[in-house]
Each structure stands twice: as C-alpha cells, then as structure tokens.
Amino acid sequence: xxxVIYRNLTSRIFSLGFILLLTFSxxxxxxxxxxxxxxxxxxxxxAACHKLxxxxxxxxxxxxxxxxxxxxxxxxxxxxxxxxxSSGLIKSGxxxxxxxxxxxxxxxxxAFPQLSDQDISDIxxxxxxxxxxxxxxxxxxxxxxxPPPTEEGGSGSGGISSNLILGALAVLFALLAMALILVKxxxxxxxxxxxxxxxxxxxxxxxxxxFIENQFLVLVTAIFFLLASAxxxxxxxxxxxxxxxxxPVQPIHYSHRIHAxxxxxxxxxxxxxxxxxxxxxxxxxxxxxxxxxxISEVAPATLAEGQEYGVDYNAEIQxxxxxxxxxxxxxxxxxxxxxxxxxxxxxDFAYFNHSQHVSVAGVECQTCHGPVEEMEIMSQHAPLTxxxxxxxxxxxxxxVKDNGYYTKIHEELSKKYGVDKLxxxxxxGLECGKCHY
Numbered sequence: 001x002x003x004v005i006y007r008n009l010t011s012r013i014f015s016l017g018f019i020l021l022l023t024f025s026x027x028x029x030x031x032x033x034x035x036x037x038x039x040x041x042x043x044x045x046x047a048a049c050h051k052l053x054x055x056x057x058x059x060x061x062x063x064x065x066x067x068x069x070x071x072x073x074x075x076x077x078x079x080x081x082x083x084x085x086s087s088g089l090i091k092s093g094x095x096x097x098x099x100x101x102x103x104x105x106x107x108x109x110x111a112f113p114q115l116s117d118q119d120i121s122d123i124x125x126x127x128x129x130x131x132x133x134x135x136x137x138x139x140x141x142x143x144x145x146x147p148p149p150t151e152e153g154g155s156g157s158g159g160i161s162s163n164l165i166l167g168a169l170a171v172l173f174a175l176l177a178m179a180l181i182l183v184k185x186x187x188x189x190x191x192x193x194x195x196x197x198x199x200x201x202x203x204x205x206x207x208x209x210x211f212i213e214n215q216f217l218v219l220v221t222a223i224f225f226l227l228a229s230a231x232x233x234x235x236x237x238x239x240x241x242x243x244x245x246x247x248p249v250q251p252i253h254y255s256h257r258i259h260a261x262x263x264x265x266x267x268x269x270x271x272x273x274x275x276x277x278x279x280x281x282x283x284x285x286x287x288x289x290x291x292x293x294x295i296s297e298v299a300p301a302t303l304a305e306g307q308e309y310g311v312d313y314n315a316e317i318q319x320x321x322x323x324x325x326x327x328x329x330x331x332x333x334x335x336x337x338x339x340x341x342x343x344x345x346x347x348d349f350a351y352f353n354h355s356q357h358v359s360v361a362g363v364e365c366q367t368c369h370g371p372v373e374e375m376e377i378m379s380q381h382a383p384l385t386x387x388x389x390x391x392x393x394x395x396x397x398x399x400v401k402d403n404g405y406y407t408k409i410h411e412e413l414s415k416k417y418g419v420d421k422l423x424x425x426x427x428x429g430l431e432c433g434k435c436h437y
Contacts, residue, residue, distance in 0.1 A: 032121065032125075033118075033123070033124055033125025033126070033128075034122045034125060035122070035125045035126045035128075035129040036126075037122045038121075038122035038123045038124070038125050038126030038127075041115075041119055041123050041126075042123050042127070045112055045115070045123075046061070046123065047294055048294050049109075049110075049294075051296075052127060052131075054328070055328060056293070056294070056296070056328055056329060057293065057329060057330070059100075059104070061127045062127055063128050064079075064124070064127050065079060065124045065127070065128065066128065072096050074096065076120075078096075079120070079124070080117065080120050082097065082109070083109075083111075083112050083115060084111060084112060084113045084115065085111050085113065086108050086109040086111065087108045087111065090108060104329075105330060241347070242383050242384070242385060243345070243384075244380055244382065244383040244384070245379055246343060246379060247343075247377050247378070247380075248343060249341075249377075250340060251319070251338055251340065251341075252316055252320055252323070252338055253311050253313075253316045253377075254316075254378070255306075255311075255376050255377075256372045256374075256375045256376070256378055257373065257374055257375055257376045258302065260372055261373035261374060267365045268358070269287075270287055271283060271365075273354075274354040274355065274358050274365075275354075275359050276355050276359070277355055278355065279354060280354050282340055285320065285323060285324045285335075286324070288320055289320075289326065292317060292320060292321075293326070295317070296317055296328065297314050297317070298314060298317075309376050309377075311376075322336075323335060323336055323337075323338050343378055344369070344380055346384060349436055350386075350435050351434075351435050351436070351437065352435070360403070360405055361396075361399060361424075362399045362403075367392075368381070368382055369381055369382070370382065389435070390425075390430060392424070393423065393424035393425045393429035393430060394423060394424075394430075395423065396423060396424050397421045397422065397423055398410075398421075398422050398423065406427075409427065410422060413426060
C-alpha cells in the first residue's frame, strides 16, 4: 500500500515538474523577440520620438537593453515598467528614471500600457538586430546593397536634342539649294533641246535678281511678311503677363511628387485655407514639422531619386530645421522666415475665390494646377488667362446634387433653359462683375 502511494506521489511530482518545465520553456520561447514584428510596433508606437541611431525627442534606442544592463544594471522588468508607465516609475523615486527625466527636459515618456510582454520583447529585438539583416538595401554599407538603377541621360533623355533639330534644318536647306540648282540646269537643257537660245546675261543672272525684277512676286512676298509680322507681334503682346510653365527655384526644395504622389498627402492638409478662404495660403512650417520631427532622413532609394533632379533631400530637411529652429530634440527659439517665391499670381483686377471653387463647386485642385502629384518642382500648369477661365465656365457643369447652396437657383434656371444640368456660364459665370468689380 505504501509503495502504491509512493508511486502515485512520485508520478504526480514528475507530472507537475514536466508541466512547470513546459510552461517555463514556453515562456522563454514567447519572450524571444521577433524583429520583423518589432519593426512594425516600433514605427507605430516609438518612431514619433525615437530613432535607432540618433537622438531625437527621445534618446537613440539602438541596443538599449544591452546598454542599460551593462551601464546601469537594469533588466527587462525595469524597461517594461518604464514603457508602460514612466510617470509612475519617476514618482516612485527610481534614481535612473529621475535622471532620464531631468536629462530630457522634464518631459515624461508617453505611457503604453497596451503593449504586452511579447510586444516589448519584439521591439527590443528590433533595436538589437543588425539593420542589414532586415533589409540589405537599407544602407550602402550593407554587404548585399545594390544601388538603385538610374535613368541615363537625365530628364532630357526622352526629348529631341536642339542640336539634332538644327542639324536636320541645315541638311534640309542644303537639299533645297541643290534642288534649285538642278532645276535650273534641267530647264537650260530643255531650252537647248528645243532650240531656244538663252541670252548669256540671263544664263549668268542670279536667282535673287530674277526674283526682284518680278514685281508681282515682290508684292506677294511683302504682304506675306507683313501679315506674318502682325501675327507674331499680336501673339507676343498677348503673352505679356502669362507665366504658364513658370518654375522658380524655391529657398527650400519641396517635392510635390513625393508628398502628394508617393505619400498621398491631400492638398488641403497643407493648403487648408483653400476650403474657407479666398486664397489657398502658404503652409506654416509647423505643418511641415508635424511629420519632419520624426523624419530627418529619407530612404536611400528616395535619396537616389533626388540625385536625378540634382537635389539632396536630407540637406533640404536640414534647411527646414534651421528655419524653424529645431535641433533634433526640441525648438531652440531661433527661427527665421522662409522667403518663398510665389508661382500663381492673378492680376489685382481679377477676383478669384478658392473656397467657392473648392468647397462650393467641388473643383479638384488638379483642374487648375495640373498633376501636382507628378511634379518634382511646382510650376504654373495653366495659362490663367481670361479666355481659359471663360472656357472652363462654359464647359463645366455645376455640381448641384446635395448642395443646398444651389437648390433654389438650380430649379429656377433649369426651367429657364430647359435643361437638367447647368454650366457655370448659365448661372452667371460670364458676367463681368463676377470677376471684375
């Protein structure tokens, strides 16, 4: 009987020990971090204030767990407590927590109580892993780095060289001259074959002299040149003040192609006053810093794209920091204005209201400003002439559906014109007083 009890007790002890061992090993396995998942968690929760290799709003976090263990004797339990509630750790009197708090301008780190032990383990694994292991293309120093392909010939490689055009014109004029000489010789041979005698002075007379002696040809040529001159003079004066294609170099390079195109930032996020004001407004540098407090450098592939345009994106971000007074961790108070160069400029006698077009009429920004999401350097896409505006008013149907602004006037004008849709012109968009008063 005692032997049976002993065996059962022994069996239960071994079973309990096995369960504890299995639980402990599972716990250890769960604590092994996943750097790939840690990267995603880092970008979501930490990247707004921290970089791996550079101080920002908070300190650099590369190998933070190993550094704290070696320098301060702190373990992962301390790190977890700090991440989940740094304020509580500071109030508890923890010496190192208060030291960090004082070093970083007495600003407590945002609490992340929602992060599990596994999440923290993944984040710490990401801070400890070699970046080349996650992405060999992250840096030219990585063994597997392959430079991104560049287009040969630059931005002008797809066009026709002006030298090629001039050469083709020169060859064309040479061929015409040879053709005239051959025609003259052929006519002389026909005359000889027919027995027509050509005076010696006529044979030696140059073509230009024969042309001048023909009064009809001189009159026709004079009229042609007068009309052509009038046409070109009229065209020249009509282009005065029309700056279509104007593309100035700004004091800080801003790529609409990257921000509006690649990143999909809505135009009205930066030009917010376009919805409620006459002008679209120049975005404050604080709008830029909403993102660039965390983005001080661009990816190598993006940097290579900028080199194709002769732009160093990282250097341009530093210009932004200098203008706003940002030293990487906080504002210094030493800011300076940026002298932006205006691109779109209507005459003072022409009235244009952005809010009426953007909010009331629902006109897309690209209608007037062109495909800004494809522009590396912003330029004036449309001529912005009176004729261009009038044509738009004649061709554009006003969006009256679910727009209480137009409900009553749409009903009245629909009866007047006998149509279901109304253009801006039919609603008075061609009246002089709409734009000039």
